[in-house]
Amino acid sequence: GSGLYVKGLTDGFHDVPPPDPVLRAQLNELSLAQLVCQLQETNPELAARVDLRNRRRVMRALEIASSGKNRPSREWNGVAAAGIGSGEISAAETGVATRAAKPQSEGGVLLIRDRDDLCGRINDRVYAMFRADVEEEVRALTEIGSTAAHALGLRQLQRFIAGEIPRDECIAQIQQATRRYAKRQLTWFRHQSNFPQLNLTPFSHQEAVSAILQMAQRHLARE
Incomplete structure (x- = not known):
């Protein structure tokens, strides 16, 4: 939501692959259970970091996995950047800096x-x-x-x-x-x-x- 837009302005954008309309149309034909199964088979590590109850996030994760930009979080924090995480990943794992770890900025209030x-x-x-x-x-x-x-x-x-x-x-x-x-x-x-x-x-x-x-x-x- 708006919080991620603000973070994009303050921290910049990550190398997240764009949506794939063709793949998305194919994924829309599948049930949530089928999508989850496909993600777990394609990339178990990414599946472990995604909210598997959220159909939209599972589909986005499959797009990311199919793009080849599905490296481990220590190299690429795409899960956090794409907004598809389960909410159980720590800031240390995703590489997202917390307010305590950064100097205070007066670029906003x-x-x-x-x-x-x-x-x-x-x-x-x-x-x-x-x-x-x-x-x-x-x-x-x-x-x-x-x-x-x-x-x-x-x-x-x-x-x-x-x-x-x-x-x-x-x-x-x-x-x-x-x-x-x-x-x-x-x-x-x-x-x-x-x-x-x-x-x-x-x-x-x-x-x-x-x-x-x-x-x-x-x-x-x-x-």
């Missing part, structure tokens, strides 16, 4: 908030979604792609529309799922970026903008 402030904003945002008739938007959907199907709140809204859960429970579940996602995002950025942090909670909008501009100006003045 990691914006954070106090926990209560952030959770309150998330809860308010979900209430605002329902005031804007988000359930009607979901009812109007005629087709949902595989990526969009994992959108935060969609599963809960579908259960609410189907009459499986009441509105209040739907709202509470979406709020909880969003808070958990925000926590994972913050953990990821703290470990994978080396930006200085700025807590927005004490600041007004204009004060926060001024603080960010000052940090950027200091960085540019040193270049």
Whole structure:
């Protein structure tokens, strides 16, 4: 997601092979079990590092394996670069530097908030979604792609529309799922970026903008 885009800008891009439309069309004809079996036979080491429950990641791993750029992680950290890892690989194995291992950079700013402030904003945002008739938007959907199907709140809204859960429970579940996602995002950025942090909670909008501009100006003045 957006975190990997930021990492591409700050750390550069890796030698990851491009998608293969012909191979991808062939792989789309196979079941997940068949894809996993093929990957395990083709490259057991790569298969051990991939989330085998995720069809899209298994297919991408097969593309990488077929390209010949499937060397061990100590030589090539393509699993991490391609975003297909199982989440169980350490930074040391993949060669991805953590924030503690790199000097702090002022090329960006990691914006954070106090926990209560952030959770309150998330809860308010979900209430605002329902005031804007988000359930009607979901009812109007005629087709949902595989990526969009994992959108935060969609599963809960579908259960609410189907009459499986009441509105209040739907709202509470979406709020909880969003808070958990925000926590994972913050953990990821703290470990994978080396930006200085700025807590927005004490600041007004204009004060926060001024603080960010000052940090950027200091960085540019040193270049």
